[in-house]
Every structure is written in structure tokens, then in C-alpha cells.
Amino acid sequence: MARFGFAQSSIVALICGFMPQAFAQEALPPWKLTLSTDSSYLSYRTNRAANPPGPGLRDRGSQFTQNFGVQLVGHPAQDLKLSLMVKGGAISSRSTTLTTSGSYAGLLDTTVSGMLTYLGIAGYQPFISLNLNLPTGRANNSNAGLQGKGDADLVTKPTFGEGFNIGPTIGVNIPINAAWMASVAAGYTARGKFTREADIIPPFMFPVSIDPGDVGTLTSSLSWKGDKLSLKASLAYSFETDTTYNNQPFYRAGDRIVAQLSGGYAIDDNWSAKAQASYSHFARNKVQQFGLPPLVREAFNSNNDVLKLSTDLTYARDSWSLGPTASFTHRARNGWDPNTFQFITSRNSYAFGLTGGATIGEMVQVKARIERMWSIENATADKLVFGFPILGSGTATARTQGWQASASASVKF
Numbered sequence: 001m002a003r004f005g006f007a008q009s010s011i012v013a014l015i016c017g018f019m020p021q022a023f024a025q026e027a028l029p030p031w032k033l034t035l036s037t038d039s040s041y042l043s044y045r046t047n048r049a050a051n052p053p054g055p056g057l058r059d060r061g062s063q064f065t066q067n068f069g070v071q072l073v074g075h076p077a078q079d080l081k082l083s084l085m086v087k088g089g090a091i092s093s094r095s096t097t098l099t100t101s102g103s104y105a106g107l108l109d110t111t112v113s114g115m116l117t118y119l120g121i122a123g124y125q126p127f128i129s130l131n132l133n134l135p136t137g138r139a140n141n142s143n144a145g146l147q148g149k150g151d152a153d154l155v156t157k158p159t160f161g162e163g164f165n166i167g168p169t170i171g172v173n174i175p176i177n178a179a180w181m182a183s184v185a186a187g188y189t190a191r192g193k194f195t196r197e198a199d200i201i202p203p204f205m206f207p208v209s210i211d212p213g214d215v216g217t218l219t220s221s222l223s224w225k226g227d228k229l230s231l232k233a234s235l236a237y238s239f240e241t242d243t244t245y246n247n248q249p250f251y252r253a254g255d256r257i258v259a260q261l262s263g264g265y266a267i268d269d270n271w272s273a274k275a276q277a278s279y280s281h282f283a284r285n286k287v288q289q290f291g292l293p294p295l296v297r298e299a300f301n302s303n304n305d306v307l308k309l310s311t312d313l314t315y316a317r318d319s320w321s322l323g324p325t326a327s328f329t330h331r332a333r334n335g336w337d338p339n340t341f342q343f344i345t346s347r348n349s350y351a352f353g354l355t356g357g358a359t360i361g362e363m364v365q366v367k368a369r370i371e372r373m374w375s376i377e378n379a380t381a382d383k384l385v386f387g388f389p390i391l392g393s394g395t396a397t398a399r400t401q402g403w404q405a406s407a408s409a410s411v412k413f
Contacts, residue, residue: 033412040407042062043062046060048398062094131169137161153331167188170186182220216239218237234259238258240252249293255283274312277308280305311325331344376400
């Protein structure tokens with residue numbers, strides 16, 4: 001399930017993914033159709049110290065995800081470029097602890113996106129885009145007794161559905177010269193109401209109506225490409241309106257800033273390297289005080305600062321490539337994640353793996369990736385609901401190990 005407009009870096013990715021050419025051609029290029037599919041499997045086990053002290057606990061979970069996508073790109077007129085994409089999929093997910101076990105098998109939400117770029121102005125390429133989240137997945141699993149969802153830092157899909165979202169964006173790409181490209185954009189996502197299981201443990205039996213806050217996002221990026229080295233920097237700022245539970249104001253997520261820096265270097269004809277760093281910061285939320293409105297700014301920032309680093313080294317020859325990959329994530333504090341409506345603990349996570357790909361003919365491209373991951377999770381205090389602690393809802397220190405594998409294929413016509 002995509003979170004365009006809410007995960008701020010997704011707008012930047014959309015802009016970069018559909019970056020148009022600097023100048024329109026005299027003859028209209030042919031339309032290009034791309035069919036894609038990707039599969040991923042994740043399995044993990046968590047050894048957790050007991051809280052209160054006692055025998056250790058073991059959590060485990062797994063997810064298998066299958067996605068399909070269709071993309072159409074072309075020029076409906078001489079100075080216009082149009083990109084259309086539809087992506088959907090299905091998932092089988094299971095999560096088990098000492099006292100609970102839940103699962104879900106079914107569809108995920110479907111995303112539909114489109115971007116129209118005008119190429120008739122020298123030095124400027126204005127564009128508009130529209131992103132939709134269609135609620136084909138399932139947001140509420142209370143009738144199954146338990147959620148079957150996993151930790152958002154561990155699993156590929158921490159949620160299986162939400163409401164109907166609509167997110168328009170307007171912006172402009174600025175090709176400064178042959179090496180430099182800048183981009184700025186502003187977007188707003190209206191997020192629809194949906195019903196999901198309650199957060200109180202146990203037994204997830206009482207569904208709640210959630211009307212998530214709408215999100216406004218401002219993004220900018222600057223990229224440079226040389227003969228061997230390429231660099232890109234981006235900055236995004238977003239703000240959110242109130243989220244309601246059962247039609248009552250519940251919280252307003254603090255403003256977020258996301259900074260990203262990525263680069264690639266061609267070492268020689270066969271070897272290349274890539275690296276990416278991202279940092280996100282949430283300001284303080286507004287929350288209920290003693291379960292009553294109005295919302296007030298929390299005394300202590302319960303949000304996280306998150307740092308993510310990743311790199312890979314690739315050897316390419318003829319039509320195939322292969323190389324190692326590594327990543328690191330640091331989550332500074334325990335906090336509430338408004339993306340997934342769950343608490344996430346402070347931790348350090350590591351992953352090392354191998355990735356490769358091959359091109360078959362001129363139309364088919366396949367890729368595969370396998371990773372071993374580790375996570376060291378810090379202890380958490382008891383959670384607060386309406387200002388009151390839920391005894392026993394905190395967690396002790398935990399160590400997680402797991403494997404993740406994925407494969408994808410695309411065909412271009």
C-alpha cells in the first residue's frame with residue numbers, strides 16, 4: 001500500500017521517477033508500456049526479555065507479498081508528456097507472540113497515479129500529478145480476533161489497507177544546464193475515513209472509526225550528473241491536520257522534515273557504487289489531555305528522529321550485474337508512528353545482502369535480492385491512552401534476526 005503524500009519522500013520519488021526530457025522532440029515519440037511484477041518474502045524471530053522479569057519470550061512473523069503494476073508513458077501532444085501507473089497486490093502475513101497469534105491473507109490497497117508535464121517553456125517544465133489510494137485492502141482485522149500485523153521497522157507492509165486518499169501535486173522541474181536539474185513541488189493529500197481494530201490489548205475486538213489527518217507537503221530537490229559521479233539532494237516539509245477516533249479529536253502529528261542525499265560513482269567499465277542517506281524529524285504532537293478536547297502540545301516529544309544509511313557495490317558485465325549491499329537504521333526514541341497507527345520502539349537495525357539483475361533481450365529485465373537482517377530494540381515504558389498508563393503494555397529489550405528475499409521482473413513494449 002503506497003503512502004503517497006503522507007510519506008513525504010514519496011513525492012520526491014515520484015518526481016524523480018518520471019523526470020521528463022529537457023526538450024520535446026519534433027516528432028512524437030511512441031508510447032511506452034511497462035508491465036511489472038515483484039515478489040518478496042520476509043521471516044523474522046524476536047527474542048525478548050520478559051516484562052516483568054521471568055522466562056524470556058519469543059515473537060515471530062512472516063510476510064509474503066505479490067505486486068503487479070502497469071505503466072504507460074507517452075506524448076499526447078508535441079509539448080506534453082503523460083505518465084500513468086496502476087499498482088496493486090496481495091499479501092499473506094502472520095504475527096505470533098507468547099499470548100497472541102494473528103494472520104491476514106488478501107488484497108492490498110491499489111494505487112493509481114498520473115503526471116502531466118509541459119515541455120514548451122525553455123528552462124522550465126511545469127507538471128501536475130494526481131495520486132489515488134483505492135481501499136481494496138482491509139484496514140480492520142478485528143473479526144479475525146487479532147491483527148496479524150508486524151512491527152513497521154521489520155515487516156514490508158505494516159498495514160493492509162486504509163481509506164480512499166486523493167493527493168494532487170503541482171510543481172516545476174528546472175533543467176539548469178546539461179549537468180544540473182532542480183525541482184520544487186507542493187502537494188496536499190486528503191485522507192479518507194476508515195475503520196480498524198482498536199489498539200487496546202487485548203483483544204482487538206472493538207473496531208474504531210479513524211479519520212486520519214490530511215497532509216500538506218512541500219518538496220525540493222537538486223541533482224548533478226557528471227561523467228562518473230552523480231549526486232542528488234532533496235528536502236521535504238509536511239504538516240498535518242487533526243486525526244479523529246470515533247469522531248473525537250485524538251491527536252495531530254507534529255510537522256516533519258525529511259532530508260535525503262544520494263550519490264553514485266562509476267569506478268570503471270564494470271564496477272560502480274551507490275550510497276544514500278536520509279534523516280527525518282517530527283516536531284511535537286498535539287494530543288488529548290485526560291481524554292478530553294481540545295488537543296494540546298505534548299510536554300515531551302514522543303516522536304522519533306530516524307537516520308537511514310544504505311550502500312551497494314555492483315559488478316556489471318554484458319547483460320548481468322551482481323554485488324553486495326548493506327543498510328543501517330537508527331531510531332532515536334520510542335514513539336507513535338502516524339503512518340501505521342502503532343507505537344515503535346527505539347532501536348538500531350542492520351542488513352547485509354546480495355543483489356543482482358539481468359537483461360534478457362531488449363524488453364525484459366529481472367532483479368533479485370536477499371538480505372540478512374538484525375535489530376536491537378531498546379526497552380519501552382507502559383503505553384499511555386488518554387493520559388493513563390496501560391500496565392504491562394511496555395516491552396523489555398529485544399533482539400531480532402531475520403531473512404528477506406525479493407525478485408522482480410519488467411517487460412517494456
